[in-house]
Amino acid sequence: MSSMTVSEQANAGQAGEETVRKVIQPAWVRIMHWINAVAMIVMIMSGWQIYNASPLFDFQFSRSVTLGGWLGGGLLWHFAAMWVLMINGLLYLVVGLATGRFRRKLLPITPSGVASDLAKAATFRLSHRDLTTYNYVQKLLYAGIILVGIVVVLSGLSIWKPVQFQLLTAVFGGYDTARYVHFFAMASIVAFLIVHIALAVLVPKSLRAMIIGR
Structure with a gap:
């Protein structure tokens, strides 16, 4: 027989519920968020490198904020991050809608x-x-x-x-x-x-x- 009183059990249950409620961002959200963040930053910086090879406007991005070193390098980084972003982003959409x-x-x-x-x-x-x-x-x-x-x-x-x-x-x-x-x-x-x-x-x-x- 449990040594806990009814009041103690109720308090323990309430504390457990409060602990559950304290979870603001579930694990799957956090993991996908940071994967998306890294992939997006890589895509932006490599995208600026690609842009510099054929600018749309009368300016270019500083090399200090680009990734890849040249057009070919920028494309390699861009495509690598693209697949990560597409797959992770699709999973995020599916799970977000399903849940x-x-x-x-x-x-x-x-x-x-x-x-x-x-x-x-x-x-x-x-x-x-x-x-x-x-x-x-x-x-x-x-x-x-x-x-x-x-x-x-x-x-x-x-x-x-x-x-x-x-x-x-x-x-x-x-x-x-x-x-x-x-x-x-x-x-x-x-x-x-x-x-x-x-x-x-x-x-x-x-x-x-x-x-x-x-």
Whole structure:
């Protein structure tokens, strides 16, 4: 017979439930997040190296922020990271949809909610106490970056194999237009990363949660 009283058992059960609730980011989210982060950084830096070989605009990226050393090297790094990002990203989408995480975390998104939270963020009144729930600005950013990620992959495929994926390339308006779409999608991801990192600096416990889950 257990030596614990009913009250003690109830308290122990409550403590166990609280421990479970403290898990903010499950292991699969953390693992896939960091794999995506590394792959995306490699793709961005190698992509800038590729861009420098045939610029779309009247500027080039500094060699200090590029990867590969030259066009061929940049392409090797880019394609290597591409497969990692595609496979890991696809798994992330499948698991996120199958577990209902995307529905719970990212929906609903309403214009009024976004406007309200943006106003609070602008005046530093947006609360980050409960990391288990995203505010409307976070929902919009995270849902948006998923869509941008899909666009950057598809436009990248249309640039990589414009003949084999000619229908996909046509959807983007042709090879040249696909390059611009790819560039601006990449720029959007860089902008997101800046905001994302700034949030991690301002709210350190969000970074801790993505490392240890709690």
